[in-house]
Amino acid sequence: MAKPKTDPLSRLPLTPAVFHVLLALADGERHGYAIMQEVAATTNGRIKMGPGTLYGTVKRLLESQLIEESDERPDPHLDDERRRYYRLTGVGEQVVRAEARRYADMASLARGKKLIGKAALVAQPGGGA
Amino acid sequence: MKSDLPGQDFGVSQGIYGYLLRAYPLRHRAQYGAAMAQLFRDQCRDAWNESQTWGLCKLWLRVLPDLACTSILERLAALNERKTMTEKLANLCAFRGTPAAIFVAVFGVVFLVVFIISVAITFILPESYASTARIKVESDAPTTNGQPLAYGSYFIQTTFEIIQSQLVLSNVIARLNLNVEWGKKYFAGQTLKSSETMEMLKPRMQLAQVKNTKLIAITVYSDDKQEAAQIANAIAESYRDYRVDSVANMKAQGMETLLQGYQMQEDQIHTAQSAVESLRQELKIGGEATASQSAQEQPYWDGKRNLSQLLDLHKLLYAKILAEKMDGQMPQSTLVQIVDRAEPGRAPVKPNKTLNIVLGAVAGFLLATLAGAAFAFLSHLIGQRSRKNAGAV
Numbered sequence: 001m002a003k004p005k006t007d008p009l010s011r012l013p014l015t016p017a018v019f020h021v022l023l024a025l026a027d028g029e030r031h032g033y034a035i036m037q038e039v040a041a042t043t044n045g046r047i048k049m050g051p052g053t054l055y056g057t058v059k060r061l062l063e064s065q066l067i068e069e070s071d072e073r074p075d076p077h078l079d080d081e082r083r084r085y086y087r088l089t090g091v092g093e094q095v096v097r098a099e100a101r102r103y104a105d106m107a108s109l110a111r112g113k114k115l116i117g118k119a120a121l122v123a124q125p126g127g128g129a
Numbered sequence: 130m131k132s133d134l135p136g137q138d139f140g141v142s143q144g145i146y147g148y149l150l151r152a153y154p155l156r157h158r159a160q161y162g163a164a165m166a167q168l169f170r171d172q173c174r175d176a177w178n179e180s181q182t183w184g185l186c187k188l189w190l191r192v193l194p195d196l197a198c199t200s201i202l203e204r205l206a207a208l209n210e211r212k213t214m215t216e217k218l219a220n221l222c223a224f225r226g227t228p229a230a231i232f233v234a235v236f237g238v239v240f241l242v243v244f245i246i247s248v249a250i251t252f253i254l255p256e257s258y259a260s261t262a263r264i265k266v267e268s269d270a271p272t273t274n275g276q277p278l279a280y281g282s283y284f285i286q287t288t289f290e291i292i293q294s295q296l297v298l299s300n301v302i303a304r305l306n307l308n309v310e311w312g313k314k315y316f317a318g319q320t321l322k323s324s325e326t327m328e329m330l331k332p333r334m335q336l337a338q339v340k341n342t343k344l345i346a347i348t349v350y351s352d353d354k355q356e357a358a359q360i361a362n363a364i365a366e367s368y369r370d371y372r373v374d375s376v377a378n379m380k381a382q383g384m385e386t387l388l389q390g391y392q393m394q395e396d397q398i399h400t401a402q403s404a405v406e407s408l409r410q411e412l413k414i415g416g417e418a419t420a421s422q423s424a425q426e427q428p429y430w431d432g433k434r435n436l437s438q439l440l441d442l443h444k445l446l447y448a449k450i451l452a453e454k455m456d457g458q459m460p461q462s463t464l465v466q467i468v469d470r471a472e473p474g475r476a477p478v479k480p481n482k483t484l485n486i487v488l489g490a491v492a493g494f495l496l497a498t499l500a501g502a503a504f505a506f507l508s509h510l511i512g513q514r515s516r517k518n519a520g521a522v
Contacts, residue, residue: 032164033171050195051165051172052153056203059161084164 008094011064012102017057020047022066022088022096029070029087032058058086066092142173142185146192152200152238154207190249197242228505235504240497247489256477258354262347262361263339263469264368288345289336292368295327300367302326305359334364344468354473361471369465376464380457387450394443401436408432 014022024030024038035058036049049057061067070085088096110116146169150162169192176184268284291297302308302323311329312320321329335348347364351357408414408429 032168036168036172048191050192050199051168052192052195052199052203054168055161055165056199059157082163082167 008091008098011066011095012099014095014099015057016047017049017053018061018066019096019099020049021054021057021061022092022099025067025086025088026093026096029072029085031083031085033083035086061092062086065089066095142189143170149196149238151234152196153203156207157203190245193242193245197238228509231508232501232505234501236497236501238497239500240493243493243496244489247492248486251480251482251485251489254480255352257350257352257479258357258474258476259348259350259478260354260358260361260471260474261349261469262365262467262471263344264347264365265343265466265468266345266372267343267464285338285345288368291371292336292345292347292364293331293334297364297367297371298327298330299323300370301330301360301363304363304367330360333360347471349471350478358471358473362467365465365467365470369467372464377457380453384450384453384457387446387453391443391446391450394439394446398436398439398443401432401439405429405432405436 020039020043021035023042024035027038030038032051032054036054040048058067062069066089067086068089070087072085107116143166147166150158150165153162172188172192173185176188178184180187266288307326307330308321308323311326312318315329333350335350337346337348338344339346347361349357349361349364351360412426412429414426414429
């Protein structure tokens with residue numbers, strides 16, 4: 001198992017999939033399906049993670065100790081007890097905060113250069129195949 | 130959430146996905162296989178509730194590439210955890226079963242992935258309609274001895290270039306208000322410059338000469354069939370108007386030159402008439418020429434002959450002006466005739482769905498055969514080496 005790095009900045013930048021999963025867990029612990037739904041909801045359906053991507057990401061996050069599996073379960077009558085729940089670790093929370101700050105800084109930079117808010121040009125395919 | 134998913138579809142999808150999970154390394158499967166299968170089941174239920182069978186198809190279109198990519202990544206990650214090359218290869222090919230079973234499994238996965246991706250791309254690609262207008266063009270080049278000059282490739286090439294030039298396309302853009310319409314359609318309402326619209330329009334046009342005829346086919350492609358027909362017709366009409374206007378302008382300039390010459394001749398005639406009349410009075414000459422013309426009268430008779438020539442030329446010029454005026458009043462539409470107007474296409478011409486799907490199936494078959502054979506052969510070799518090593522120990 002990989003040794004966790006103490007400095008959150010040394011783990012940046014995160015891949016989009018990792019960042020979305022960490023953001024989904026920022027509100028509290030969730031199981032895989034709930035993470036997938038949260039990511040889809042927060043991106044207006046643009047990102048729908050497949051099982052391979054989701055659990056590949058979860059595996060790497062567990063190995064790097066940014067998330068951990070939770071033993072606690074909600075009321076077993078309300079949920080499938082076979083589901084595995086995940087939550088952020090302390091380091092994971094620091095890392096997702098640092099990444100969010102990095103995105104905010106970049107957004108501020110782009111706003112300063114008036115790149116945000118301007119209508120993006122859309123390219124039109126020609127009569128190609 | 131309650132599911133109204135039919136049991137048969139549910140079972141088939143789950144069964145296929147469960148089988149395809151074998152593409153992942155054993156360790157990954159042991160840790161996450163059940164959770165992945167459960168997540169897939171949840172997604173199946175959502176997809177069915179969203180749009181039933183089509184929803185399931187869309188889910189598979191998402192899940193198969195995801196499965197293919199992540200299973201390769203997991204196998205590569207597992208490779209790095211192994212020590213020897215043999216172990217690495219064994220892990221890569223760690224399917225259980227005979228080489229024939231491995232071939233079938235790899236063939237099935239690769240064929241499905243390639244075929245489904247090609248189908249998905251075919252249906253995702255934007256559809257393009259084509260409409261063609263045909264025009265008959267005549268050369269307006271000067272003629273030699275009443276015979277028209279050769280109708281050669283220079284004329285056709287020049288016509289093609291003029292049709293694609295600002296002279297014609299700016300009128301098309303103005304007629305159809307394309308700066309505004311395409312601004313709304315493609316640039317969130319921002320009005321385009323004519324030069325920008327023209328750059329977008331040119332790649333959508335295709336010009337071709339109908340073999341051994343004076344006909345030119347103007348084809349326009351668009352994602353909107355009505356728009357394609359409108360643009361093709363507008364190009365044909367704009368080119369016709371351009372030719373008619375340019376000939377009319379040329380004739381107007383010619384007429385102006387003729388009138389100026391006519392006026393100059395009139396002035397010369399008046400001057401000559403005055404000079405002849407002065408000589409006649411000075412030399413006291415009668416109206417008719419006599420046989421006995423003295424040398425003294427010669428300037429008078431020379432002047433009168435000059436005047437007569439000027440009057441003849443003047444009459445000729447007048448006749449020419451009358452002829453040009455009548456010619457100018459004749460319609461010039463015979464220079465360009467719109468033979469066929471463009472009609473909206475019934476079906477998209479691109480992408481060619483049948484061809485793409487067939488090509489996808491063929492490519493999938495070839496790739497799947499190669500991949501299946503390679504995996505089966507590799508598995509066979511590794512099995513042999515493992516048995517040898519076990520014998521040596």
